[in-house]
Amino acid sequence: MSDWRELRTTTWSMVALIFMVAFESLAVxxxxxxxxxxxxGASLYAFAFAGPLATGVVGMVLAGPWSDRSGPRTPLLVAIGLFTAGILVAGAAPSMEVLVAGRLLQGFGGGAMTVALYVVVARLYPAMLHPRVFAWFAAAWIIPSLVGPAGAGVVAQHLGWRWVFLGVALLVVPTTLLLVPALRRIGPPETAGEAAPRGRLAWAALAAAAVLGLNLAAQVPLPWSVLVAVGTGLGALVALRAVVPAGTMRAARGLPSVIATRGLVSGAFLGAEVYLPYLLTERYAFSPTTAGIALTFAGVAWAGTSWLQGRLGDRLPSRTAVVVGSALVVVSVAGVLLTAAAHLPPAVAISSWTLAGAGMGLVYSRLTVLVLSYSAPGTQGVNSSALSIADSIGAALALALTGLAFAAVDRSPDAPFTAALAVAAVFAVGAALVGPRVGSGRPQAEESTDDAASSALRS
Known part of the structure; x- marks a missing residue:
C-alpha cells in the first residue's frame, strides 16, 4: 500500500484514461x-450508439474474473489496446458498417477497462483513499461535458470528423506508458479468483444481445415494438440474474442491494437526461447550445458533490450518501416531469436537473466504494464487473422503455415527454426504495477479521 503522494502519477494516468473515454462518448x-x-449510414445510426453499450457488458464479465485471477495489469493493458484499436478502426472507416465494427470493439475494450481500473484501485490504494480516487474518476467527466461537444465540432469543421477519433487514440498511448510502472507493482492476489465460467460468458453474450434489442425496440413500429421490448427485457433480466450476486433481483441487503441500486439510479438518470435537452428545444425554443447548459450544470454539481463526499471520507457514512443521493434524484426527475406535464417555466427543469447531478455525485462513487468493501480478496473484479453490468443494463432498459413511452403517446405536444419522464421516475423511486438496504450487510474484510478473532478465542 502507498500514500496519496506516491500514487499521484498513477492517479492522474487513470483519471486521464477516463477523461478520454468521457470525451469520446460526448464528442461522438x-x-x-x-x-x-x-x-x-442513417440506417445504422442508432446501432452505432447501442453497440458499444452491449459489447461493453461482455468486456466487463471477462475482465472481472481475469483481474481476480492474475491481477489487473494484463487485463487493463489488453482492454486499453482494444479500446484504442476500436477508435482507430472507426476513425479510418470507409463505410458505416466498418465504423460500427470499430465502435463495437471500442465498447468491448472500454467495458473491460472500467472494471480493471476498479481492481487497480482496490489492489494499489489503501481503503481510506478509495472515496477520493473514485471522486476524481467522477470529476474526470466534467471537463468533457463542458468542452467535448464544442471541441468536437471545431475539430470536425477544420480537420474532419475522423480526427475526433484519431486524436483520442494518439493520446491514449503516452497516458498508458505513464501507468505501466505502477501496474508492474501489482502481482496476482494471494487468494486468486476463478476463471470466468463458460456459462457466465454465455449469459453475458445474451445480456449484450438483449441490450441491443432493448435499445432498438423503440425503432420498431407498434405494436411489434412492445413485443420486442418485452422479449428482450425479459432476456436482459434473466441474463442479469446470472451475472450478478445472488439476491440482486430481489434487492437483498448488502452487496445485492448495492448492485440493484446502481442499475436503478443509472436508469433513472440517463432515462431522464436524454429527454431534457429535447424538451427544452422542442417546447421552449431553446437553441441546442443553450439547452446543453442544463446538462453542464448537472455535470458541475455531480463533480462537486463527488469531490465533497471524497473529502468527507468516513465522516459521511456510505449508506447515508446513497440514501440522500437517491432521494435527490427522485426529486429532480419529478421536477423535470412536472415541468413537462404542466409546462412550467424551464428554470424549474434546469434547477431540478442540477439537483440530479448533485444526487448522482453522492450515490455513484459510494456505490463503488461499497462494492469493494463487500468484496473479499479474489472477488473484487467479479463484483466490480457486476456493478458495471447492472449500470449498463439498467440504463439500456430505461432508454428502451422511455423510448417506447415517448413513441406511444402523441395526444398533445407535452404528452410524449411526460410519458417518457414518468418511466424514468419509476426507476428513480425504485432506487430510493432499495438504497437504504445497501448498508445492512457486513463487509467481507470485517467478517474475515471477526472469524479470525472467534477462532483465536476458541483456541
Missing amino acids: TTVMPTVSDALD
Missing part, C-alpha cells in the same frame, strides 16, 4: 450526424 454524440451523412 456531436459528430455522429456528420459521420452518418458522410458514410451514408
Whole structure:
C-alpha cells in the first residue's frame, strides 16, 4: 500500500484514461450526424450508439474474473489496446458498417477497462483513499461535458470528423506508458479468483444481445415494438440474474442491494437526461447550445458533490450518501416531469436537473466504494464487473422503455415527454426504495477479521 503522494502519477494516468473515454462518448454524440451523412449510414445510426453499450457488458464479465485471477495489469493493458484499436478502426472507416465494427470493439475494450481500473484501485490504494480516487474518476467527466461537444465540432469543421477519433487514440498511448510502472507493482492476489465460467460468458453474450434489442425496440413500429421490448427485457433480466450476486433481483441487503441500486439510479438518470435537452428545444425554443447548459450544470454539481463526499471520507457514512443521493434524484426527475406535464417555466427543469447531478455525485462513487468493501480478496473484479453490468443494463432498459413511452403517446405536444419522464421516475423511486438496504450487510474484510478473532478465542 502507498500514500496519496506516491500514487499521484498513477492517479492522474487513470483519471486521464477516463477523461478520454468521457470525451469520446460526448464528442461522438456531436459528430455522429456528420459521420452518418458522410458514410451514408442513417440506417445504422442508432446501432452505432447501442453497440458499444452491449459489447461493453461482455468486456466487463471477462475482465472481472481475469483481474481476480492474475491481477489487473494484463487485463487493463489488453482492454486499453482494444479500446484504442476500436477508435482507430472507426476513425479510418470507409463505410458505416466498418465504423460500427470499430465502435463495437471500442465498447468491448472500454467495458473491460472500467472494471480493471476498479481492481487497480482496490489492489494499489489503501481503503481510506478509495472515496477520493473514485471522486476524481467522477470529476474526470466534467471537463468533457463542458468542452467535448464544442471541441468536437471545431475539430470536425477544420480537420474532419475522423480526427475526433484519431486524436483520442494518439493520446491514449503516452497516458498508458505513464501507468505501466505502477501496474508492474501489482502481482496476482494471494487468494486468486476463478476463471470466468463458460456459462457466465454465455449469459453475458445474451445480456449484450438483449441490450441491443432493448435499445432498438423503440425503432420498431407498434405494436411489434412492445413485443420486442418485452422479449428482450425479459432476456436482459434473466441474463442479469446470472451475472450478478445472488439476491440482486430481489434487492437483498448488502452487496445485492448495492448492485440493484446502481442499475436503478443509472436508469433513472440517463432515462431522464436524454429527454431534457429535447424538451427544452422542442417546447421552449431553446437553441441546442443553450439547452446543453442544463446538462453542464448537472455535470458541475455531480463533480462537486463527488469531490465533497471524497473529502468527507468516513465522516459521511456510505449508506447515508446513497440514501440522500437517491432521494435527490427522485426529486429532480419529478421536477423535470412536472415541468413537462404542466409546462412550467424551464428554470424549474434546469434547477431540478442540477439537483440530479448533485444526487448522482453522492450515490455513484459510494456505490463503488461499497462494492469493494463487500468484496473479499479474489472477488473484487467479479463484483466490480457486476456493478458495471447492472449500470449498463439498467440504463439500456430505461432508454428502451422511455423510448417506447415517448413513441406511444402523441395526444398533445407535452404528452410524449411526460410519458417518457414518468418511466424514468419509476426507476428513480425504485432506487430510493432499495438504497437504504445497501448498508445492512457486513463487509467481507470485517467478517474475515471477526472469524479470525472467534477462532483465536476458541483456541
